[in-house]
Amino acid sequence: MKKTFLLSAAALLSTLLAAPAFAYGSADDDWGTPADRRWSRSHDRFESIQYLREKLHQEMAERRHVEWTYNQARLRRDWPTVRFERGRLDRLDDQIEQHRHELHRAYEYARRNRHDHDAWRGDYGYRYN
Numbered sequence: 426m427k428k429t430f431l432l433s434a435a436a437l438l439s440t441l442l443a444a445p446a447f448a449y450g451s452a453d454d455d456w457g458t459p460a461d462r463r464w465s466r467s468h469d470r471f472e473s474i475q476y477l478r479e480k481l482h483q484e485m486a487e488r489r490h491v492e493w494t495y496n497q498a499r500l501r502r503d504w505p506t507v508r509f510e511r512g513r514l515d516r517l518d519d520q521i522e523q524h525r526h527e528l529h530r531a532y533e534y535a536r537r538n539r540h541d542h543d544a545w546r547g548d549y550g551y552r553y554n
Contacts, residue, residue: 446508470535477528484524 495510 470531474528474531474535477524477531481521481528482522484517484521488514488521491517 430527491510491513495514498504498506498510
């Protein structure tokens with residue numbers, strides 16, 4: 426009885442706290458200016474680069490762990506585990522290669538469009554002597 430009451434009270438409280446967020450979720454859809462949208466796009470590019478770098482770092486750490494497991498299984502002559510880990514290594518190598526390619530493309534895209542941002546900064550930014 427107490428447990429169900431506490432769970433229902435927690436559920437009710439969480440829905441009441443979440444209601445204002447849902448009510449005003451789309452209140453500022455049309456408020457942005459084109460400059461804000463341009464900034465958010467470049468900010469999204471930066472976030473995507475950071476996300477891809479973190480994803481690549483995690484996959485490389487996982488690959489090191491899988492490679493250690495693979496080597497241990499080879500030393501113990503556990504051939505089913507060796508075959509399984511070999512497949513995992515191959516899949517991880519493909520994913521790492523794909524994410525490296527995506528990260529390289531994101532860097533190239535950011536480098537290619539950097540001159541637009543530099544021109545805007547030269548026209549509208551602060552000038553220091």
